[in-house]
Structure formats: structure tokens, C-alpha cells
Amino acid sequence: MATIILSRTIPALFLATALLSTVSERTHASTAQSCKSIELVVDPLxxxxDxxxxxxxxxxxxENASDWRSTYEMRPKAFRQLVPSDFYAKSMTKEKMGHGVFRLIVTRFAPESEGGIEVGFDFLERRSNDRAGYLKTTDETTIWRKEDDAWRCVACGQRGRFISNHQITYP
Incomplete structure (x- = not known):
């Protein structure tokens, strides 16, 4: 019985490994160079x-560089009017907890109800000072809307700790 399970499992593992390596090779060409600290994986389909x-x-x-001034400016104008920049920077510093995204896998892409887009990600993160190899994967949907000719991050992915990355519902 164990031999039968192994004979069925090995081809399945081989196929899964082949599929994963194929997906990981689909890196978005135009942004891979400018995204030096993060591996960005996008299915071309x-x-x-861009x-x-x-x-x-x-x-x-x-965000990885803790450049809160830049991330704050990439949020919508309504967010910036409601959330003071110093409060945002302090919150994000505390909520980061030494984590950093090292791979973003785009899993979904769709129009959003208010004219923006939803981009689903598998966020793969590691903690900078963890020698045990701590890794965390979170599947979240982010929301991006165009404002002043630039894409703004409305909901940036909380990943269990970034409360300041949550979408604010505006009046």
C-alpha cells in the first residue's frame, strides 16, 4: 500500500515542483529592474x-526601506487629509516589527467598484533579525486608484499588523 502511495505522490510532487518553477520564472520584465529589493512575480495572462x-x-x-514619507505620499489625498503624517510614520514604524516583503506574487487583477483596480497578492515576508528563517505568507487584496495622474494605494495590505495600511472609508 505504501508503495502505491509513493508511486502516486512522486509524480504529483514532480508536477507541482515543475509548475512552481514555471510560475516563479514569470517575473514582470518592465518592473523587475526597478524593484531591486522585491521579487515581483506576475502571470502574463x-x-x-506596467x-x-x-x-x-x-x-x-x-515600505521595506521604512520610507514613510514616500508611502504616505502614495496614499490618496483623502487619506492624507484624515491621517497626520507624523502619526502615520510612528504607527508604521511600530507596526513593521522588522518585517520586509521579499516576494510579491500577483494572484488576481480586476476592476474595482469605484473606478480603481484590485490587485491580489501573496505577500512573502521575512523578519530582518530572525536567524531561524522566519517566513510569512499572506494572501490579501490591495486596492489602487488613479489620482492626479498617479496610482495611489487605497488599501495596501495589513498582513496581520499594518493597521495603517487598512482602507479608510471616507464620508
Whole structure:
């Protein structure tokens, strides 16, 4: 019985490994160079516009660098009017907890109800000071809307700790 299970499991593992390596080779060509600290994996069948991927890359690269001034400016105007920049920076510093995104896998891409777009990600993160190899994967949907000719991150992915990345419902 164990031999039968192994004979069925090994081809399945081989197929799964082959599929994963194929998916990981589909890196978005135009943003892979500007996204130096993050591996950005996009299935070409999703047809995500280049300017969206550039904005995504810029936001999460700035987040990894704790560049809260830049991430704050990439949020919508209504967010910036409601949330003071110093409060945002203090919150994000505390909520980051040494984590950093090292791979973003785009899993979904769709129009959003208010004219923006939804981009689903598997966020793969590691903690900078963890020698045990701590890794965390979170599947979340982010929301991006165009404002003043730039893509703004409305909901940037909480990943269990970034309360300041949550979407604010405006009156």
C-alpha cells in the first residue's frame, strides 16, 4: 500500500515542483529592474498594466526601506487629509516589527467598484533579525486608484499588523 502511495505522490510532487518553477520564472520584465529589493512575480495572462506594477513596486520598496514619507505620499489625498503624517510614520514604524516583503506574487487583477483596480497578492515576508528563517505568507487584496495622474494605494495590505495600511472609508 505504501508503495502505491509513493508511486502516486512522486509524480504529483514532480508536477507541482515543475509548475512552481514555471510560475516563479514569470517575473514582470518592465518592473523587475526597478524593484531591486522585491521579487515581483506576475502571470502574463493577468495583463496588469506596467504603470500599476511600477506603483506597486515603488510602494512596497519604500515600505521595506521604512520610507514613510514616500508611502504616505502614495496614499490618496483623502487619506492624507484624515491621517497626520507624523502619526502615520510612528504607527508604521511600530507596526513593521522588522518585517520586509521579499516576494510579491500577483494572484488576481480586476476592476474595482469605484473606478480603481484590485490587485491580489501573496505577500512573502521575512523578519530582518530572525536567524531561524522566519517566513510569512499572506494572501490579501490591495486596492489602487488613479489620482492626479498617479496610482495611489487605497488599501495596501495589513498582513496581520499594518493597521495603517487598512482602507479608510471616507464620508
Amino acid at each position: 493577468l495583463k496588469v498594466p 504603470d500599476v506594477m511600477t506603483a506597486v513596486c515603488s510602494y512596497y520598496t519604500a
